[in-house]
Amino acid sequence: MMRILLFLGTNLAVIVVASITLRLLGVEGYLTEQGMNFNALLIFCFIFGMAGSMVSLFISKWMAKRSTGTVIIESPSNSTEKWLVDTVAELARDAGIKTPEVGIFPAQQSNAFATGWNKDDALVAVSAGLLNRMRPEEVRAVLAHEIGHVANGDMVTLALIQGVLNTFVMFFARVVAHLVDGFLKSRSDGEGGLGFMGYFAVVIVAEIVFGVIASAIVAWFSRFREYRADSAGAHLAGSGAMINALARLKAETEMPDQMPDTLRAMAITKGQTRSLMERLFASHPPLDDRIRALKEAAYRQ
Template identity: 35%
Template sequence: MVRTFVLMAVMTAFVGVIGLMLGGEVGLVIALGLAFAMNFFSYWNSDKAVLRMHGARPVDARLAPELWKMTETMARKAGMPMPALYIMETEQPNAFATGRNPENAAVAVTRGLLSNMSREEVAAVVAHELAHVKNRDTLTMTITATLAGAVSMLANFAIFFGGGRDRPLGIVSTIAMMILAPLAAGMVQMAISRVREYEADAEGAAICGSPDWLASALARLGQLSGRIDNIAAERNPATAHMFIVNPLHMQAVDSLFATHPPIEKRIAKLRAFGGAKGLKSSAQPSRGGPWG
């Protein structure tokens, strides 16, 4: 949490520094005010916006009885309220959580997840997403994404407001900032995402009671997600960090620019976590989807 807080502080500093360079003290106040306004809007509306982007439809105990019961069980084990439940009609197996707190949370899973995963693996994925909600990661990632957007917006403004003689920036430094500021902000955003994924893996394994279930799910997700398109995610790449595995088709991406840690490292950390916490290895999950 301290590491995440430091990274978020760096992101906020980016916004302030760009405002300061563009317009001095007045620019600093305007930039921070913009960041505050964007975060306020995101705090109340980001969950609805993201669900709408991915065409997620709400389901209840009548429409998806097995998934509902499983999520209810995982929520009870996590000691949190039952979240709103959504299904995305895409064949890529994946899932994400959103919402500003456990009382206003939503978990969305894809049709592909239900069709290709066993009951144990689906339970582990749901537990992972509930861990994000429990740890307030959904709010953290919303804020960092919003701040990253603010940095990019201000950097684009720089070409119009930063090049005059009476302004703090010259034309060369303006162009450099336009390129480097969004790049640096994106790297910080991705670093926060990677840190939170490791924590959610560990918490999710504790919730479902088996690191093996989540390790198996991650391995299957890694195999399948890269071969099946997720059109909504490709159209909205800024939401990629919210999913349990990267929904975008990106090859040979440098680790600095990855939204998720390598799956092999996540599985290795899960095994180590299970041994350290004394969580017993379970029988390998059965194959075949529970609803497909």
């Protein structure tokens, strides 16, 4: 829900910039005396629906470092850091990608994340708590899971899906407002209508409704890619180690989550989900389901 509120909060600023950008691109406004220009509206929504998503993708590493306090290992200062860098390099080589930057962030909960705008310019970071409490083979499995995210191109795909959904949220919200305005005018012989403030109020309400639906779609894809990353982790580090790592994470789900909201979708765990609504909008499947999926895949082999 916070993502939706932030999206709406920036909407006014987007509208101000929109007309200037569209004129530079030779596109007229989407509201004309003849009615709504749907082609211009779609271009308008695509530009500004994708813009925020792409900007977030390109600055994702910088944001991750700042928001988590991640310290990049430029030159290993101890055996643990050397092992961490060497392990990531080995897993990246096995996955066929360029070695990501490696970092450690100061959180007591066992956690890890991967981010970056493409698979050859990524960041993989683990928490200090994970290094302190997990066995080396379990840490390796967590790292393999994150390398799986990078190799699968999950960051780019998630950004593209978010951008497309933003486009359609903006598009259909304005179509709904236009239809409501036309309906009110038809009932008052063209004298009524929403007016500017009424039109914008309907747009906001419609964006909230469509934004909730879009959030559920993004969450579904996020859950799907967690299963794929678990499978990649099992392939790179072994099914037993991946299952044990997830079981260890499950035991720690009651600890306070110190991951920023903007990075939880990229972390290996967000804890357990219980209610139907939590499951619908959760970025991660329940750990029990992930462990079960790995066991079933291992059994089929």
